Amino acid sequence: MSGTLRTGDELVSLMAALASPHRLRILAALSQGRTYVSELARRLQMNRPLLYMHLQKLEAANLVTGELVTAPDGSSVKYFQATPFTVSLDLAAVALAAQTLTGAEPAREQEK
Amino acid sequence: MSGTLRTGDELVSLMAALASPHRLRILAALSQGRTYVSELARRLQMNRPLLYMHLQKLEAANLVTGELVTAPDGSSVKYFQATPFTVSLDLAAVALAAQTLTGAEPAREQEK
DNA sequence: GCCCGGTGTCAGAATCTCTTTACACCCCCG
DNA sequence: CGGGGGTGTAAAGAGATTCTGACACCGGGC
Numbered sequence: 001m002s003g004t005l006r007t008g009d010e011l012v013s014l015m016a017a018l019a020s021p022h023r024l025r026i027l028a029a030l031s032q033g034r035t036y037v038s039e040l041a042r043r044l045q046m047n048r049p050l051l052y053m054h055l056q057k058l059e060a061a062n063l064v065t066g067e068l069v070t071a072p073d074g075s076s077v078k079y080f081q082a083t084p085f086t087v088s089l090d091l092a093a094v095a096l097a098a099q100t101l102t103g104a105e106p107a108r109e110q111e112k
Numbered sequence: 113m114s115g116t117l118r119t120g121d122e123l124v125s126l127m128a129a130l131a132s133p134h135r136l137r138i139l140a141a142l143s144q145g146r147t148y149v150s151e152l153a154r155r156l157q158m159n160r161p162l163l164y165m166h167l168q169k170l171e172a173a174n175l176v177t178g179e180l181v182t183a184p185d186g187s188s189v190k191y192f193q194a195t196p197f198t199v200s201l202d203l204a205a206v207a208l209a210a211q212t213l214t215g216a217e218p219a220r221e222q223e224k
Numbered sequence: 225g226c227c228c229g230g231t232g233t234c235a236g237a238a239t240c241t242c243t244t245t246a247c248a249c250c251c252c253c254g
Numbered sequence: 255c256g257g258g259g260g261t262g263t264a265a266a267g268a269g270a271t272t273c274t275g276a277c278a279c280c281g282g283g284c
Contacts, residue, residue: 008133008136009133011136012130012131012132012133012136015127015128015130015131016127016128016131018123018127019124019125019127019128019131020124020241020242021121021124021210021213021215024120024123024124024206024209024210024213025210027203027206028206028207028210028211031203031204031206031207032207036260036261037260037261037262038259038260038261047244047245048260048261048262049243049244049245049246049262049263049264050242050243050244052262052263053241053242054242068261071251073252074250074251074252075250075251075252075259075260075261076251076260076261077260077261078261078262082203083203084202084203085201085202085203086200087199087200087201087202088199088200088201089130089197089198090196090197090198090199091139091143091194091196091197092143094130094136094139094140094143095139095140095143095144096140097136098133098136098140101133101136101137103133134272148230148231149230149231159273159274159275160232161233161234161273161274161275162273162274164231165271165272165273166272183281185281185282186280186281186282187229187230187231187280187281187282188231188280188281189230189231190231190232
């Protein structure tokens with residue numbers, strides 16, 4: 001994931017994904033190396049269902065990737081790791097991205 | 113506002129402010145020049161109370177600034193303009209910002 | 225006086241996000 | 255067989271945001 005321009009909707013999703021203390025802390029923990037869910041839950045002191053929810057959002061925003069590793073003995077462990085990324089935003093980029101927002105018409109120019 | 117590192121909480125606020133289609137569209141509109149509230153409401157086709165709410169959030173995040181201009185005849189008009197800004201984020205920056213989050217202890221290191 | 229265009233706020237509904245509790249299933253070990 | 259450690263999800267509650275409608279006030283022009 002690079003700092004490339006994304007569509008407005010993706011920008012909103014990405015911002016929403018980063019707009020959470022829990023998710024920031026999750027990213028921080030994963031930036032130190034991959035970990036599996038239960039371990040992470042212990043480190044961050046939150047129960048797994050909650051962690052799952054946040055991990056899903058992070059994964060949806062392509063900020064982390066999950067990999068379910070099934071050991072030869074059949075036991076399975078799900079590892080997560082952070083995806084390196086770079087975001088560069090300024091007013092112009094935001095204005096540009098806003099044009100690609102779905103759901104409503106572009107709100108006409110200054111016609112007057 | 114520069115791309116300087118901010119505290120974790122500020123980061124969350126900023127991300128939250130940008131995580132909204134409406135607010136993105138407001139910023140886009142204001143990037144073309146200052147406008148007053150009612151005009152903006154017409155352009156973006158949303159009612160004023162709603163617009164007010166979003167403007168307040170944007171102002172709280174220092175993305176826009178409002179100025180109530182009272183004409184000599186007594187009529188008042190509130191102009192808003194976008195604040196130029198730059199955000200540069202990557203995984204390391206996020207991890208670093210997460211350490212300055214208030215509200216819970218840093219979630220101890222990998223002590224094992 | 226009445227209408228029109230402003231600013232500003234409040235109460236309530238609708239909606240979404242976050243959070244917890246509880247459950248289902250799997251595997252190995254004592 | 256009864257834990258202990260995993261992965262998942264469903265359901266329901268709590269909380270926060272978002273959105274709408276109605277109101278109050280001000281000034282100008284017909």
